[in-house]
Amino acid sequence: MCGIVGYLGSSQAAPVLLSSLRALEYRGYDSAGVAIIENGRLAVLKAAGKLANLESLLESKNPQATVGIGHTRWATHGVPNDQNAHPHMDCSGTLAIVHNGIIENYQALRQELMENGHTLSSDTDTEVVAHLIEDEFRTTGDLLAAIRGAVGRLKGAYALGVVSQQLPEKLYAVNHHYSLAVGLSDQASYLASDSVAVCQYTNRILRLEQSEIAEITASDVKLYSFDGQAVSRTPVMVDSNPFVIDKQGYKHFLLKEIHEQPLIMRQTLGKYLKHPEKPVDFSAANGSGHHCDDTSYGVSLTADDFKKIDRILIVACGTAYHAGLVGKYILEELCGIPVEVEIASEMRGRKLLVTGNTLTIAVSQSGETADTLAAITEAAARGSMTLGITNRPDSHLALVTPNLIVTECGIEVSVAATKTFVAQCACFYLLALHMADALKTVTPERSRDLKAKLLAVPALMEQILAREDTIRLKSLRHAEAHDMVFVGRGLNYPIALEGALKLKELSYIHASGYAAGELKHGPIAVLDHLVPVITVIVPGAVYEKTLSNAQEARARNAQMIAVAVDGDEQARKTFDTILSIPPVEEFFSPLLTVIPLQLLSYFIADYLGKDVDQPRNLAKSVTVE
Numbered sequence: 001m002c003g004i005v006g007y008l009g010s011s012q013a014a015p016v017l018l019s020s021l022r023a024l025e026y027r028g029y030d031s032a033g034v035a036i037i038e039n040g041r042l043a044v045l046k047a048a049g050k051l052a053n054l055e056s057l058l059e060s061k062n063p064q065a066t067v068g069i070g071h072t073r074w075a076t077h078g079v080p081n082d083q084n085a086h087p088h089m090d091c092s093g094t095l096a097i098v099h100n101g102i103i104e105n106y107q108a109l110r111q112e113l114m115e116n117g118h119t120l121s122s123d124t125d126t127e128v129v130a131h132l133i134e135d136e137f138r139t140t141g142d143l144l145a146a147i148r149g150a151v152g153r154l155k156g157a158y159a160l161g162v163v164s165q166q167l168p169e170k171l172y173a174v175n176h177h178y179s180l181a182v183g184l185s186d187q188a189s190y191l192a193s194d195s196v197a198v199c200q201y202t203n204r205i206l207r208l209e210q211s212e213i214a215e216i217t218a219s220d221v222k223l224y225s226f227d228g229q230a231v232s233r234t235p236v237m238v239d240s241n242p243f244v245i246d247k248q249g250y251k252h253f254l255l256k257e258i259h260e261q262p263l264i265m266r267q268t269l270g271k272y273l274k275h276p277e278k279p280v281d282f283s284a285a286n287g288s289g290h291h292c293d294d295t296s297y298g299v300s301l302t303a304d305d306f307k308k309i310d311r312i313l314i315v316a317c318g319t320a321y322h323a324g325l326v327g328k329y330i331l332e333e334l335c336g337i338p339v340e341v342e343i344a345s346e347m348r349g350r351k352l353l354v355t356g357n358t359l360t361i362a363v364s365q366s367g368e369t370a371d372t373l374a375a376i377t378e379a380a381a382r383g384s385m386t387l388g389i390t391n392r393p394d395s396h397l398a399l400v401t402p403n404l405i406v407t408e409c410g411i412e413v414s415v416a417a418t419k420t421f422v423a424q425c426a427c428f429y430l431l432a433l434h435m436a437d438a439l440k441t442v443t444p445e446r447s448r449d450l451k452a453k454l455l456a457v458p459a460l461m462e463q464i465l466a467r468e469d470t471i472r473l474k475s476l477r478h479a480e481a482h483d484m485v486f487v488g489r490g491l492n493y494p495i496a497l498e499g500a501l502k503l504k505e506l507s508y509i510h511a512s513g514y515a516a517g518e519l520k521h522g523p524i525a526v527l528d529h530l531v532p533v534i535t536v537i538v539p540g541a542v543y544e545k546t547l548s549n550a551q552e553a554r555a556r557n558a559q560m561i562a563v564a565v566d567g568d569e570q571a572r573k574t575f576d577t578i579l580s581i582p583p584v585e586e587f588f589s590p591l592l593t594v595i596p597l598q599l600l601s602y603f604i605a606d607y608l609g610k611d612v613d614q615p616r617n618l619a620k621s622v623t624v625e
């Protein structure tokens, strides 16, 4: 996923572009660059590595310009270096573009352009677009027509920003299956992949929808469809509080977001469930403006719809997939409907066996993950009922499903998902209770009891966070490990998977998560005195079996760590280290057991000096398949 920004107005462009890119850096940070028009001439300044490198370059060059575009990159084609950094220019060096997405037919286009005498200097797919526009402009003499002609040759999903020294009073933007927003103020116009980047300047936002081109001046914006028809759309007024991306005293965004979890649980639960005696309310009326967007959303599925459902399919990636696995246990337990959870990318190319009686649920904090969007779009095309769970009501996911449950997390800046994970799980508890009440698969008394226990979870989370220092000291005992194994059963099997993913993506230590009962079927071969095994174990239906599996690991001299409840004497005798949580019903335990594992990964990664908020090779959302 990359970040696109643009500015056109009466102020200096460079500081605005840089500040906007800073708000989008979570989307990718391999390299960054800007293209500006200075004294009537196009200048491109770009640098590999973090945004700070571009900032230093701009400070040294001190460009004077009031129009420009910018980009922060997560590499898809071509290694992250200066040459492959965006923006990319045409042969004449008078036009530059920035790009998010993939041009699937770029190789053929590149070949054709080179045969027609173009010289391309990067390994990217992006560069071909600049040269295609240049070719079209030679024919049309009109930049809007040239852009239209060029995008007509492209295959794939993409968003583009275009600036040309031939037309310094205009910027162009193209959206094709991505997201782009134009911010409008009295003296200037702003372009950004994500509206949070422009909310610091204006609260008048106009979104490009699919297959649209925007012609932007400092005072207005005109929209056109790819076939040249003018499109009319009124800008929306969004939350006027400028979005502040601030660590608020924490060393990293990740630690801040781990500590925000009780708050966002209260916010997410409180949005849809006001009291244990009340029903869960997902109605669209309850959907409200969210940060930099005023999108209404909700769930319009009725009790009759729920009665039709004979199967639920959950599609997601990464941490969201683990939330889906938690959701499976919850929905099956409360609603008695079979649930399958699929890695979204594995749905590609398969015969999707969904019907009008299937409910397909897509889970995505960004709402922009290409694999997940493709899966739910395909399911809908085959007649499935659909529902999305996301942290971004202004995302693509909100456009592809009529039913949306939104987590109330605020922007999750750190690339590793934490608060959005627990919020996604909370949404599954809420959805299962909502459906169970409608289907009468739980008694009113049990529904009330479950709702009361769910609403009590944030206070239990706070108790764990209060133990942070102890968890840090215990975690650092294993900071030099080269391999780590996480195990759990039932509702805590997904937590074992999530714990392993957190450790990998934050500390780069190889880690694997297994169903505890699976250890003896092969993975136990990797265990010896050098390997820490972390067992997630809470009193409940699978406690004894999980303890037995842990003892099998102990018999192989593994370093024994557990996430267990306070006062668990059997655990105290079995494990060398216990990351303890307050007593909790097994059914709600995933919301708590994940927190010590988040902290363990954070403290080990920080101890090892890793880039905790922006781990190598990662991006906050992967918008390519």
Ligand code: AGP
Pocket: 317, 318, 319, 320, 363, 364, 365, 366, 367, 368, 369, 372, 415, 416, 417, 418, 505, 619, 620, 621, 622
């Ligand atoms: C989780 O820490 C990772 N950042 C990654 O696995 C992420 O969960 C995955 O890419 C899905 O992202 P989404 O929730 O935005 O769809």
